[in-house]
Amino acid sequence: MEANKKTRLRKHFHQAKWDEPIIFELSREGERGLLISEVEKEVEDSVGDGVSALPENMFRKEPPALPEISQMRVLKHFLRLSQQCLGADFNIDLGQGTCTMKYSPKVNETFVRSPKVAALHPLQDASTVQGALEIMYQLDLYLREISGLDHFSLQPGGGSHAILAMTSIIHAYHRTRGEAEKRDEIITTILSHPSDAAAAAVKGYKVITLYHNEDGYVEVEALKKAVSERTAGLLITNPEDTGIFNPKIAEFTKIVHEAGGLCGYDQANANGILGITRAKEANFDICFFNLHKSFSSPHGCGGPAIGALGVTQELKDYLPIPLVEHDGEKYFLNHNLPHTIGKVRGFLGVFPAALRAYAWIRSLGAEGLKEVAQVAVLNNNYILEKVKKLKGASAPYAEGKRRIEQVRYSWEKLTRETGITTEDVTCRMADFGFHLWSSHHPFIVPEPFTIEPTESYSKDEIDEYLEGLEEIVKEAYEEPDKVKNAPYNSVVHKIDHSTLDDPKKWAITWRAYLKKHKTKS
Amino acid sequence: MSKKEKKVHPYIPNSVPEVKAKMLAEIGVKDMEELYQEIPESLRLKKEMDLTEPLLSEHALRRHVENILSKNQTCQENISFLGAGCWQHYVPAICDEINQRSEFLTAYAGEPYEDHGRFQALFEYESLMGELLDMEVVNVPTYDWCQAASTSIRMAGRITGRREMLISNTVSPDRLLVIKNYCQPVMALKMVRHSAQTGLMDLEDLKSKITSETAGIYFENPSYLGFIESQGQAIVDIVQEKKALSIVGVDPISLGVIVPPRHYGADIVCGDIQGLGNHLSFGGGHGGFISTRDEERFVMEYPSRLFGITKTSVEGEYGFGDVAYDRTSFGVREEGKEFVGTHAALCGITAAVYLALMGPKGMQELGATIMQRSQYAMKKLSEIKGVKAPAFDSSHFKEFVVDFKETGKTVEEINALLRERGIFGGKDLTLEFPELGNCALYCVTEVHTKEDIDKLVQVLKEILE
Numbered sequence: 001m002e003a004n005k006k007t008r009l010r011k012h013f014h015q016a017k018w019d020e021p022i023i024f025e026l027s028r029e030g031e032r033g034l035l036i037s038e039v040e041k042e043v044e045d046s047v048g049d050g051v052s053a054l055p056e057n058m059f060r061k062e063p064p065a066l067p068e069i070s071q072m073r074v075l076k077h078f079l080r081l082s083q084q085c086l087g088a089d090f091n092i093d094l095g096q097g098t099c100t101m102k103y104s105p106k107v108n109e110t111f112v113r114s115p116k117v118a119a120l121h122p123l124q125d126a127s128t129v130q131g132a133l134e135i136m137y138q139l140d141l142y143l144r145e146i147s148g149l150d151h152f153s154l155q156p157g158g159g160s161h162a163i164l165a166m167t168s169i170i171h172a173y174h175r176t177r178g179e180a181e182k183r184d185e186i187i188t189t190i191l192s193h194p195s196d197a198a199a200a201a202v203k204g205y206k207v208i209t210l211y212h213n214e215d216g217y218v219e220v221e222a223l224k225k226a227v228s229e230r231t232a233g234l235l236i237t238n239p240e241d242t243g244i245f246n247p248k249i250a251e252f253t254k255i256v257h258e259a260g261g262l263c264g265y266d267q268a269n270a271n272g273i274l275g276i277t278r279a280k281e282a283n284f285d286i287c288f289f290n291l292h293k294s295f296s297s298p299h300g301c302g303g304p305a306i307g308a309l310g311v312t313q314e315l316k317d318y319l320p321i322p323l324v325e326h327d328g329e330k331y332f333l334n335h336n337l338p339h340t341i342g343k344v345r346g347f348l349g350v351f352p353a354a355l356r357a358y359a360w361i362r363s364l365g366a367e368g369l370k371e372v373a374q375v376a377v378l379n380n381n382y383i384l385e386k387v388k389k390l391k392g393a394s395a396p397y398a399e400g401k402r403r404i405e406q407v408r409y410s411w412e413k414l415t416r417e418t419g420i421t422t423e424d425v426t427c428r429m430a431d432f433g434f435h436l437w438s439s440h441h442p443f444i445v446p447e448p449f450t451i452e453p454t455e456s457y458s459k460d461e462i463d464e465y466l467e468g469l470e471e472i473v474k475e476a477y478e479e480p481d482k483v484k485n486a487p488y489n490s491v492v493h494k495i496d497h498s499t500l501d502d503p504k505k506w507a508i509t510w511r512a513y514l515k516k517h518k519t520k521s
Numbered sequence: 522m523s524k525k526e527k528k529v530h531p532y533i534p535n536s537v538p539e540v541k542a543k544m545l546a547e548i549g550v551k552d553m554e555e556l557y558q559e560i561p562e563s564l565r566l567k568k569e570m571d572l573t574e575p576l577l578s579e580h581a582l583r584r585h586v587e588n589i590l591s592k593n594q595t596c597q598e599n600i601s602f603l604g605a606g607c608w609q610h611y612v613p614a615i616c617d618e619i620n621q622r623s624e625f626l627t628a629y630a631g632e633p634y635e636d637h638g639r640f641q642a643l644f645e646y647e648s649l650m651g652e653l654l655d656m657e658v659v660n661v662p663t664y665d666w667c668q669a670a671s672t673s674i675r676m677a678g679r680i681t682g683r684r685e686m687l688i689s690n691t692v693s694p695d696r697l698l699v700i701k702n703y704c705q706p707v708m709a710l711k712m713v714r715h716s717a718q719t720g721l722m723d724l725e726d727l728k729s730k731i732t733s734e735t736a737g738i739y740f741e742n743p744s745y746l747g748f749i750e751s752q753g754q755a756i757v758d759i760v761q762e763k764k765a766l767s768i769v770g771v772d773p774i775s776l777g778v779i780v781p782p783r784h785y786g787a788d789i790v791c792g793d794i795q796g797l798g799n800h801l802s803f804g805g806g807h808g809g810f811i812s813t814r815d816e817e818r819f820v821m822e823y824p825s826r827l828f829g830i831t832k833t834s835v836e837g838e839y840g841f842g843d844v845a846y847d848r849t850s851f852g853v854r855e856e857g858k859e860f861v862g863t864h865a866a867l868c869g870i871t872a873a874v875y876l877a878l879m880g881p882k883g884m885q886e887l888g889a890t891i892m893q894r895s896q897y898a899m900k901k902l903s904e905i906k907g908v909k910a911p912a913f914d915s916s917h918f919k920e921f922v923v924d925f926k927e928t929g930k931t932v933e934e935i936n937a938l939l940r941e942r943g944i945f946g947g948k949d950l951t952l953e954f955p956e957l958g959n960c961a962l963y964c965v966t967e968v969h970t971k972e973d974i975d976k977l978v979q980v981l982k983e984i985l986e
């Protein structure tokens with residue numbers, strides 16, 4: 001059945017543009033944005049002005065040079081800034097591939113805003129937070145079933161943080177066997193998330209990066225050559241950022257296990273495989289899910305978030321403390337894990353993200369989660385068929401194979417033939433109210449762009465997005481300058497990046513900007 | 522559900538069978554199964570996942586979740602004196618108004634064009650924090666104070682090329698667990714003792730432990746135990762003599778009345794922004810800041826994103842972008858500085874709103890009010906037989922140790938009795954700091970009225986006297 005309205009590109013789109021000053025430029029001496037409750041007279045009579053108790057050298061005589069702005073103006077300023085930001089609620093957010101931009105249900109926001117969540121202190125006695133602990137425990141059970149692993153910690157604050165925790169567990173595991181020094185290498189692949197390499201280096205590991213063959217697959221032989229008695233573990237994303245699923249993944253884990261290493265599965269983005277394939281069947285020891293990706297907690301401009309970390313029974317004792325457990329009657333915190341890595345984040349993690357993920361899973365059930373995965377894969381392969389037909393675009397690797405939840409494409413041909421680069425297309429897409437990004441370095445794929453449609457967007461919306469790409473390709477061949485000079489209808493125009501890499505010119509705060517770029521009048 | 526007609530889930534538009542069929546046809550496959558042909562049979566899950574039956578209607582979901590949440594008792598329904606790094610401060614309505622905006626709540630990694638507002642809001646966050654801290658460089662927030670301290674320590678290690686860090690033994694034990702894991706096995710930690718009487722750092726111990734291998738010192742001010750470390754300059758002088766760096770963890774809400782650590786020579790300042798407009802949220806409202814002077818050797822060691830202001834092709838228009846992006850792990854993987862990913866940006870935007878609302882006078886008045894209320898609480902608590910507050914003979918900001926040793930009851934017993942009467946007592950320190958004995962860490966902020974404090978004192982009297 002077709003929608004009534006024919007999909008079409010928003011050629012008259014213009015994003016809000018307020019020419020909004022920097023907050024310091026709004027300051028007017030004497031204005032106030034908020035008053036705080038004054039202390040009672042009896043308190044003042046009893047203790048005086050409070051600050052006299054400070055040692056002389058610790059008293060700040062000059063107040064911080066914050067701006068002075070009345071309340072409505074502060075509101076207006078930040079509302080205007082918000083309008084100059086294109087959240088997933090506003091656009092057809094397919095173009096931030098690897099980020100799993102999906103619908104974050106509004107009903108879940110009502111839960112986290114409730115004082116029953118917002119006004120909970122993490123150190124309250126367990127008897128007073130049974131509801132929160134129940135959510136955490138039940139979510140742990142769900143994630144166990146979704147991954148096949150045995151215990152989850154909700155403490156890591158994001159995917160990279162979960163990778164750090166994963167690497168810390170690998171390190172602690174070998175330490176308890178007296179092998180930490182001998183096993184000083186972590187193996188990963190170039191198309192695994194950069195943090196799989198970077199967080200391993202934080203823990204002092206030498207990182208061995210495997211490259212794929214021309215078809216986009218990492219060969220078993222390459223791994224066999226890389227493993228040795230120095231192998232501590234494998235950290236691997238699957239499907240990789242190309243959307244290619246490594247069909248030999250179980251052979252990989254077998255090889256690493258035989259060499260005495262542990263295997264960590266980066267499932268930050270598991271959106272295409274929920275209910276289809278799991279860490280357990282591929283024999284992984286550790287895995288993690290980003291609850292702000294596959295499990296719908298909103299991205300919040302980049303957190304707060306959770307990278308939920310799962311392990312096999314054998315590694316339970318290494319998880320960060322505490323774990324939420326249930327004794328048949330009540331929920332409690334278990335701090336008693338003999339080999340624990342300690343902690344990776346303060347308190348218990350980002351509970352609101354856990355709550356949203358719980359509610360999302362609860363609203364879908366097993367069948368719904370599988371439907372999410374299948375429709376995400378359907379949408380992705382639909383787009384793949386269409387993008388491949390775009391002049392100048394290609395989908396490197398795995399010719400003729402199906403992809404899972406995303407594809408890393410290339411504008412190499414477009415650039416060669418028209419001079420238009422990924423960055424140019426990205427800027428022009430903003431003119432139609434879309435995001436498109438190149439995704440992470442390294443740019444192994446020349447002029448890359450990554451599209452991941454998730455399950456959230458209708459066919460009509462997907463078609464609209466594709467029309468955007470089509471239009472820009474047409475422009476690139478017919479009037480390339482139009483693309484080169486974009487954006488026109490976004491908030492700002494071509495940005496001068498030269499100052500951002502120059503220590504003499506970069507300005508990370510307003511005060512640094514004033515010092516470096518404004519002479520005093 | 523299987524017997525009934527299958528419903529199209531509101532979150533999955535292309536579940537409509539006709540649409541699905543059409544898309545499959547366009548791809549040229551018969552069914553969904555064909556799309557998964559790359560995943561070998563041996564790896565496939567052969568059963569349906571065993572999850573609870575879904576609550577398909579929003580109404581049913583809401584009832585279910587709200588029912589679970591109703592089992593919680595909150596710091597609004599009770600009077601809470603819990604702090605220990607997660608603080609109950611007043612959250613202005615506008616902070617919630619802004620961080621609940623769809624535009625910010627659901628944005629992620631867009632370009633500085635269509636996400637200009639995200640870049641500007643976070644640049645303003647950095648700038649406002651810069652004024653509070655009197656520093657030129659502040660990062661886009663990391664996870665929390667624990668991570669900020671850990672990264673500050675690793676930054677100091679890289680800047681100095683040394684692998685040993687001194688840490689005050691009064692820092693938060695929770696935080697110390699994070700730091701320990703983050704430093705192992707690359708950096709070694711040595712703890713520096715404090716004076717049992719004042720809580721202040723034992724400078725002789727510091728002198729005896731610092732060596733030419735020391736990258737720096739990390740201490741907190743106000744300390745985890747609430748007292749103000751007044752020897753900042755003396756500590757920094759000792760550290761500088763060894764060409765090491767001083768890292769200070771600070772509660773930013775104290776900086777309206779307390780000097781920022783840079784004034785006594787700190788090189789790296791870190792801490793948490795939860796108190797600046799972010800709710801407690803069971804520990805979910807945290808964000809960590811790291812701050813330094815604008816020197817290349819510092820800036821190039823940040824793992825975090827640093828948003829900078831620049832020009833555009835249009836005269837007079839502000840643009841924003843990443844400063845020195847190629848130092849990050851996004852750019853150069855394991856060759857980058859630690860790692861960067863999704864951290865706590867929305868808490869940063871919220872803190873920007875908070876600081877813009879408060880302004881210089883607001884922060885000054887807030888600091889003074891907190892000190893007055895906490896001093897009043899200490900004074901009143903000390904009037905209870907057997908109770909001593911503060912336990913340390915020093916000045917305090919908003920938290921302080923209450924000594925219950927002479928009361929004949931353990932903190933655990935006292936807190937259980939307080940709970941029955943609608944009060945969450947301070948954090949039990951008996952496990953974290955056994956040398957203090959039977960003590961608890963109380964937190965009093967601007968939200969605690971005289972009535973709240975008087976009630977605590979009255980109830981404690983009933984329990985203890």
